[in-house]
Amino acid sequence: MSPGRIRALIILAVLVLWEALPRSGLVPVLFLPPLSLTLAVLAADWPTFAAALGVTLSEVAVALVFAVGGGLLTGALVGGLAGPRRLLLPVFSSLYAVPLVVLYPVMTAWFGIGAESKIAFASVYGFFPTMLATAAGIRTIDPQLLLTARSMGATPAQRLLLVILPAAIPTVLSGLRLGGALVIVGVVVAEMLIASAGIGYLVTFARTVLDSPRVFAGVLLVLLIAIGFDLAMRWVERRCALWSTAGRPQSAPAAAVPT
Amino acid sequence: MQPLAELNRDAAPAPRGMIEVSGLNHAYATRQGPVQALENVALTVGQGRFTVIVGPSGCGKSSLLMMLAGLRAASAGQILCAGRPITAPDPDRVGVVFQEANLFPWLTALDNVAFPLTLRRAPKAERQARARAMLELVGLGDAATRYPHELSGGMKQRVSIARGLVQDPPVLLLDEPFAALDEQTRMAMGEELLRIWAATRKTVVFVTHSLTEAVYLADEVLVMSARPGRIIDRMPVPLPRPRSYEMMASAEFGRLRDRIWQQIKAPAR
Ligand SMILES: Nc1ncnc2c1ncn2[C@@H]1O[C@H](COP(=O)(O)OP(=O)(O)OP(=O)(O)O)[C@@H](O)[C@H]1O
Numbered sequence: 037m038s039p040g041r042i043r044a045l046i047i048l049a050v051l052v053l054w055e056a057l058p059r060s061g062l063v064p065v066l067f068l069p070p071l072s073l074t075l076a077v078l079a080a081d082w083p084t085f086a087a088a089l090g091v092t093l094s095e096v097a098v099a100l101v102f103a104v105g106g107g108l109l110t111g112a113l114v115g116g117l118a119g120p121r122r123l124l125l126p127v128f129s130s131l132y133a134v135p136l137v138v139l140y141p142v143m144t145a146w147f148g149i150g151a152e153s154k155i156a157f158a159s160v161y162g163f164f165p166t167m168l169a170t171a172a173g174i175r176t177i178d179p180q181l182l183l184t185a186r187s188m189g190a191t192p193a194q195r196l197l198l199v200i201l202p203a204a205i206p207t208v209l210s211g212l213r214l215g216g217a218l219v220i221v222g223v224v225v226a227e228m229l230i231a232s233a234g235i236g237y238l239v240t241f242a243r244t245v246l247d248s249p250r251v252f253a254g255v256l257l258v259l260l261i262a263i264g265f266d267l268a269m270r271w272v273e274r275r276c277a278l279w280s281t282a283g284r285p286q287s288a289p290a291a292a293v294p295t
Numbered sequence: 296m297q298p299l300a301e302l303n304r305d306a307a308p309a310p311r312g313m314i315e316v317s318g319l320n321h322a323y324a325t326r327q328g329p330v331q332a333l334e335n336v337a338l339t340v341g342q343g344r345f346t347v348i349v350g351p352s353g354c355g356k357s358s359l360l361m362m363l364a365g366l367r368a369a370s371a372g373q374i375l376c377a378g379r380p381i382t383a384p385d386p387d388r389v390g391v392v393f394q395e396a397n398l399f400p401w402l403t404a405l406d407n408v409a410f411p412l413t414l415r416r417a418p419k420a421e422r423q424a425r426a427r428a429m430l431e432l433v434g435l436g437d438a439a440t441r442y443p444h445e446l447s448g449g450m451k452q453r454v455s456i457a458r459g460l461v462q463d464p465p466v467l468l469l470d471e472p473f474a475a476l477d478e479q480t481r482m483a484m485g486e487e488l489l490r491i492w493a494a495t496r497k498t499v500v501f502v503t504h505s506l507t508e509a510v511y512l513a514d515e516v517l518v519m520s521a522r523p524g525r526i527i528d529r530m531p532v533p534l535p536r537p538r539s540y541e542m543m544a545s546a547e548f549g550r551l552r553d554r555i556w557q558q559i560k561a562p563a564r
């Protein structure tokens with residue numbers, strides 16, 4: 037059996053268990069409401085869920101722009117120039133290990149409990165891995181490739197655009213994947229902590245009133261966002277990094293995800 | 296991209312040699328102080344000649360080639376190519392091939408060969424036509440759409456040579472281009488290079504560690520001393536062309552090879 041079919045079977049099994057376990061009484065419905073019930077709640081109260089999904093998605097989208105844009109730019113600077121690298125890289129590397137979630141209350145004090153504080157927190161959260169990956173990607177470029185480009189008369193701008201950037205793409209993409217995932221985590225976690233809208237808020241609110249079908253309906257939506265992001269990343273990876281699949285060994289940043 | 300005729304008109308006024316080096320000295324600044332790499336190097340390579348440089352490891356062969364390519368400035372001395380000084384890389388005059396093929400892994404063989412033309416913003420049709428012609432020349436016409444990781448070591452180095460030739464420079468510099476290849480491929484590539492050279496009549500400067508390769512390929516072998524690198528022998532190779540595998544067994548070949556070996560094994564200090 038192909039791995040793809042095994043995967044499909046596992047997912048199917050999980051869905052079946054989700055329905056069967058609570059129905060058979062093996063698991064209390066309060067702990068795990070059946071899939072059908074969860075979907076029914078989702079459908080019945082769709083306007084509420086759709087509004088929350090819209091809030092969360094827009095926060096994720098804006099935070100992605102900040103995290104990815106800032107991460108790529110700073111990473112390119114830090115990776116490409118020795119001065120900023122010596123100055124900033126040690127600081128960034130140690131900051132990376134700090135559980136940034138402690139900053140979130142501060143951010144709500146600064147930006148209020150609306151979308152701004154979520155965006156700010158998730159942007160910072162996703163910024164670090166993207167930045168570090170980009171810096172690593174640019175620093176690990178084979179200097180021989182740059183020498184070769186120089187021997188062919190490439191200007192500094194051409195070396196950046198036609199050699200450094202394409203060579204950095206595989207590492208940068210793995211950073212984007214990690215950074216993007218952290219942005220989603222950051223937004224949802226922030227919504228669950230202090231918020232007035234969004235899926236995370238909905239889940240926390242439903243939990244406090246022990247409305248588990250709504251909790252799971254929210255979880256399902258977060259799952260969908262994550263899957264959607266994964267599909268988008270795969271599409272980007274397929275388009276950008278044809279060569280990296282069988283080319284040189286990739287140097288992905290071997291950093292653990294901080295929580 | 297200049298047409299061929301114009302390049303040749305450029306090259307014609309070179310009075311004596313296509314490459315003329317005089318009084319070349321170079322010292323690297325290191326933490327332990329200056330390291331003298333080249334000492335008073337002078338050489339002349341006539342147009343269309345195949346010159347091979349040999350010498351002990353670390354004697355400055357790569358440094359010399361980098362300077363000929365305009366990739367590194369010498370501490371002192373002068374380098375003329377086609378009658379004009381070399382101060383920066385000039386792909387119109389000099390093509391370079393390194394020990395590693397250094398192909399861009401994200402580009403196909405064709406796009407790698409066309410890369411120097413891309414840098415000059417040549418029209419796409421012209422880029423492709425030139426690159427395709429060069430791939431044909433090195434015997435890789437059917438590998439145009441392959442990526443570097445789909446090519447063998449020998450094929451990669453052929454692509455690299457094609458790329459060095461794509462702007463039709465009068466001079467081709469090669470720094471141990473076949474050193475990373477196995478013996479068989481290496482022999483085949485030597486033959487291949489001679490064929491390409493005969494077809495294009497480039498002026499070639501070729502660095503190698505293999506004495507056999509040196510004698511087999513060269514019109515003239517320049518022998519360098521251990522560091523600081525000086526040229527201690529200029530040995531013409533009077534073997535007829537085209538060279539053949541059988542010549543390697545001849546007494547003449549052995550004598551020439553031995554003459555190099557005697558100077559390299561006991562470097563004059
Ligand atoms: N960037 C550098 N900085 C300092 N010293 C250098 C540098 N590049 C080369 N050298 C020194 O200069 C000397 C000549 O180096 P070079 O690479 O030109 O030798 P080579 O003849 O090509 O050696 P090989 O046959 O091993 O390739 C060596 O002693 C080397 O250590």
Ligand SMILES: [Mg+2]
Nearest residue numbers: 356357358470
């Ligand atoms: Mg060398």
